[in-house]
Amino acid sequence: MTTAIPTGRVARNYNPLPIIAEHANGVWITDTDGRRHLDMLSAYSAMNFGHGHPALVAAAQDQLQRMTLVSRAFDHNLLELFAERLTELVGAEMMIPMNTGAEAVETAIKVARKWAYEVKGVPRDRAEIIVAAGNFHGRTTTIVGFSDDPGAHDGFGPYAPGFILVPYGDADAIERALSDNTAAVLLEPIQGEAGVIIPPDDYLPRVRALCTERNTLFVADEVQSGLGRTGATLAVDRVGVTPDLVVLGKALGGGIVPVSAVVGSREVLGVLRPGQHGSTFGGNPLACAVGLAVVDLLADGHFQRRAERLGSVLAEHLAPLRGHGVDQVRVVGLWAGVDVDPALATGREICERLAERGVLAKDTHGSTIRLSPPLVIEESELTWAVGELATVLTELRTG
Structure with missing residues (x-):
């Protein structure tokens, strides 16, 4: 297939509207x-908070004058505070900071597999993760490997194994797919890229119950749906469900810097030990300052x-x-x-x-x-x- 060579210096991986x-x-x-x-x-x-929100801009400007990056080789004064405030906001116990939503989803996948091997007792390299048709969790090669959108999926293989695709909104299909090797069920509580697809009211509660019954993690990707968008802090709050891990991003950086995080229980995130996962920029001081300001905006509801x-x-x-x-x-x-x-x-x-x-x-x-x-x-x-x-x-x- 012959493809026309694009003009300009920016690769044509987007087709933006004719607005500059x-x-x-x-x-x-x-x-x-x-x-x-x-x-x-x-x-x-x-x-989520509009362009140039004064509280977010002020937080960024203040931190720019102080310190922007030390890497995770050293602690800094905002990281633990950010973790404390964010986990309090969403009702979690622990947080691991990253940058983009896709990085945070990859982090959740790694954590779920490690938990499966060390806690659940799944045989090495046999862990499976159940995902839903119509999903959009990012653009990495692992993630697009379990997408059923041809535009996102086709032409980038070979892909990582270990993902089982079932229809979205169908808890019975998840029940049939669960096995002793299932590490996690990874879902968007509401599918954004698919067109704001809202599942039946009993879907997420049933998924939560099935995961609890089968000793399997429930991972909610709230990169788009989280932090106020749906009229609740998290979309899962609307149906009274608490996942084992929640993936956050996008609005967490206030549109100023990329900020993402995986939040969850100590039991699950505690499987990570020094050297097993990381990010040079994850949890940097500038990101934490902006993230704290975002949490402040959401704190009173x-x-x-x-x-x-x-x-x-x-x-x-x-x-x-x-x-x-x-x-x-x-x-x-x-x-x-x-x-x-x-x-x-x-x-x-x-x-x-x-x-x-x-x-x-x-x-x-x-x-x-x-x-x-x-x-x-x-x-x-x-x-x-x-x-x-x-x-x-x-x-x-x-x-």
Whole structure:
């Protein structure tokens, strides 16, 4: 297969909308032509608190003057404090800091396998991890190896063994797949990249019960769904479930620096010993300073309540679009998946038209549009954005 050689100096692993951002503030991005655009993506939930949130910027600026990196060869004054505050926020006992979400997922995979060998007694190199169809956990070769998305998966093998793929939202399929060699069940409580797919209410509680019954770890990937997005601190909080490990990222860095972490119990994370895992930048002072400021923003529940309230507004205004160019709408907190009638337009075409009208969103899987505005958005801005989507759909339907 012949591929055209790209122009420019940036590899074409993305196909961005024709917008060149120059600066941003709050929920608005201004392009190089001076046009303002309402950010309805939040960098896939990395910008939960909007662009340039003063508390996050102040924390970063202060720490930049003090110290940014010492590596984990030495301790620094913010690491244990960050771990303490973060674990208190999410109800965990211990934390291991990393940088990106994919790194944190890889960390959780390593921890789960090590726990399986040392605690559960799985024979060496026989550990299995159950994952769900439609998953998106990152872009490393291990992770894309168990993706069923051809765009993410195809052409990067050979892949690591040890992953069992089952349908998402089907607890019976997980029960059938569990074996004495199962180290963990790794799931997104809500699948973001797949189009904000919300499982049945009893799904996560059943998975938790099955994992407990079979002495298997339940690992929740909350990189996109965590830290206020769904109207709760964690998406699992909405159904009263406590995983053994939770993977956090994106919003944890406030859109300023990459910050991720795996949080969980001492019993599980305690299997790691010095030299067995690490990261030069993981838990660096700048990351901890910003992460602490993020935890402070979430500590009183204000943003969680705001996401829940405005999510109801979002759902109310999206609902009338069904049957008028939209096949299905899924909303949880300030997060929505909108399935456009593929006979009307692709998701990309919708997003291009929205961008022309000053609204930035992102398509996924053909005709689905994801909406995930910053949690600081005002109700009037939110309803205006949905109104622009309605106008685009009307224009397409009426020609």
